[in-house]
Amino acid sequence: MSEDRFEILLYRPYEKLIQITIQGKPFAVPENNMLLRCFQFLAPDTIPYGRYCWNEECQYCRVSAIKPDGMALPQVLSCKLMAEEGLEILELSAELKWNLHQLLNPDATEIPPPPPPAE
Numbered sequence: 001m002s003e004d005r006f007e008i009l010l011y012r013p014y015e016k017l018i019q020i021t022i023q024g025k026p027f028a029v030p031e032n033n034m035l036l037r038c039f040q041f042l043a044p045d046t047i048p049y050g051r052y053c054w055n056e057e058c059q060y061c062r063v064s065a066i067k068p069d070g071m072a073l074p075q076v077l078s079c080k081l082m083a084e085e086g087l088e089i090l091e092l093s094a095e096l097k098w099n100l101h102q103l104l105n106p107d108a109t110e111i112p113p114p115p116p117p118a119e
């Protein structure tokens with residue numbers, strides 16, 4: 001299977017990348033995709049190994065965010081939130097912090113402890 005074919009299956013069709021920020025840092029992600037899938041686009045070596053159900057059940061994908069129109073989203077599931085140009089991600093769940101640590105802290109020399117096990 002070619003890499004292009006893999007992307008077609010993994011991501012909803014997109015023609016361009018849009019800008020979002022995660023804790024103040026800008027990133028380009030594919031339009032027309034849920035935020036968790038965009039996190040996977042940015043961190044393909046870690047997000048697939050997170051404990052995500054991708055279906056509103058586990059709650060491990062929670063974030064807080066501000067939409068481009070200024071609307072605050074204090075607790076939202078990134079597996080159900082469509083990414084949009086200018087979306088600001090403020091807080092990340094412990095699972096997302098773990099999976100996005102290297103992306104958000106490229107110069108870090110220490111790896112934080114993993115999130116606690118599921119209850």
Ligand code: FES
Nearest residue numbers: 054056058059079
């Ligand atoms: S990934 Fe499980 S609720 Fe979003």
